[in-house]
Amino acid sequence: MSYRTGHLYGLGIGPGDPELLTLKALRILKSVPVIAYPISAEKRSLAYSIVEQYLRGNQIEVPILLPFKLTESSQPYYDKAANKLVAYLSQGKSVAILCEGNPFFFGTFIYLYIRLADKFPTTVVPGVSSIMASASALGIPLSCSNDIFLVLSAILPPEVLASRLALADAAVIIKIGRHFCKVCNVLQQLRLMEKAKFIEYATMSSQKIIPIKEVNPDNVPYFSMILIPSHTVFS
Known part of the structure; x- marks a missing residue:
């Protein structure tokens, strides 16, 4: 019996104006079962606020805690986040990771990409920087x-x-x-x-x-x- 994994998307969602989402990013955002996004220690997420109005309401939401104040290494946080996302991808659920601006331009997605892209099919969707x-x-x-x-x-x-x-x-x-x-x-x-x-x-x-x-x-x-x-x- 074949085993199918979920697809990983690095979703560039632009600089802040929700109207600057690309059509491709919007299509994927609405279609995937799992949405992951970075949050601060105060539980705030700029990325989530940009796309919130477009979400279906029945998607699994996975917050990823990151140390934005740069007072400690972020690598253990990315390790933990990657392990969390592996659980969904291994079940065949596709995951879109929200990334402000463009994912491959100073994007937080880069550090998840290097942990996951060799294990799951991955698509990076560019966004407005x-x-x-x-x-x-x-x-x-x-x-x-x-x-x-x-x-x-x-x-x-x-x-x-x-x-x-x-x-x-x-x-x-x-x-x-x-x-x-x-x-x-x-x-x-x-x-x-x-x-x-x-x-x-x-x-x-x-x-x-x-x-x-x-x-x-x-x-x-x-x-x-x-x-x-x-x-x-x-x-």
């Missing part, structure tokens, strides 16, 4: 022609940020949060502050676009970024 959504919200072309475009994490040391930004025609710095002052110091050093644009919670109902010099450094969320538009476009 918050970087592209932020550029649209700000009305800023990011790059064109022969630009060198970089995406950098604000967590990097200041000397690394400075050396990389010095090579770029356009750049985006993500995961700002408590690193805001460090990033601004680097931008001042490179004379990029006048060009830099700040946005938080892009496309969400809480979206804010604030002049970078007016940002309160004590109140910068993780889901914020600084965009430095193309020299080519704005030369």
Whole structure:
């Protein structure tokens, strides 16, 4: 007798606006029996809130606890989550793992993919990245022609940020949060502050676009970024 396993989906659900779901993501979201999504220690899930209105109401929901404050290793959490999902996939139930933005671009899904993709049939559905959504919200072309475009994490040391930004025609710095002052110091050093644009919670109902010099450094969320538009476009 043949044994059939469930299908694993890494579902890119976009940056926050529920209307930015792709048609493919929406079709899979409504069809699978199991929906898995990351939650914080406070039991909140941005990913779930994005798609909640589209869920059927009779699907199995599997919250995945992750340590978003980065004060401890996340690997044991992914091990536990993978084991939990194996139970459903082994029963032949397909599972869609919700991932904000694009699953293979700084996505939490990556760490489940490397644990599960060699054991079960897997499909990754791309989603709209918050970087592209932020550029649209700000009305800023990011790059064109022969630009060198970089995406950098604000967590990097200041000397690394400075050396990389010095090579770029356009750049985006993500995961700002408590690193805001460090990033601004680097931008001042490179004379990029006048060009830099700040946005938080892009496309969400809480979206804010604030002049970078007016940002309160004590109140910068993780889901914020600084965009430095193309020299080519704005030369």
